[in-house]
Amino acid sequence: MIDLNGNIYDYDTERPLKNVVVTINKVETLTDSLGYFNVKIKREQPIKIVFIKKGYSTKEISRKPDSLGEFSKRSLKYNKFYMYNKESDFYKN
Numbered sequence: 001m002i003d004l005n006g007n008i009y010d011y012d013t014e015r016p017l018k019n020v021v022v023t024i025n026k027v028e029t030l031t032d033s034l035g036y037f038n039v040k041i042k043r044e045q046p047i048k049i050v051f052i053k054k055g056y057s058t059k060e061i062s063r064k065p066d067s068l069g070e071f072s073k074r075s076l077k078y079n080k081f082y083m084y085n086k087e088s089d090f091y092k093n
Helices: none
Strands: 002-010 021-024 027-030 036-041 047-052 059-063 080-083
Touching (some): 021 036, 027 036, 059 080
Parallel strands (some): 002 080
Antiparallel strands (some): 002 036, 021 027, 021 047, 047 059
């Protein structure tokens, strides 16, 4: 098992987002006041990450591990994730 963690921010303000529902391979958690989350996942398993927060566009990310069973920081953009507020120009329903 490995820890998959990161922080979620509002795209426009770059403020951390609290209480984002983070689902990774059907395991669910919430972000804390700093937008931080942590979930233990199987090392060799592909992942599907879903971020949901009311008033924000839902975000989905899928990744496969490398040949060593790791997820590179590059493939997950240094574990910083951004969501679009409904008032953002980039918002999608």
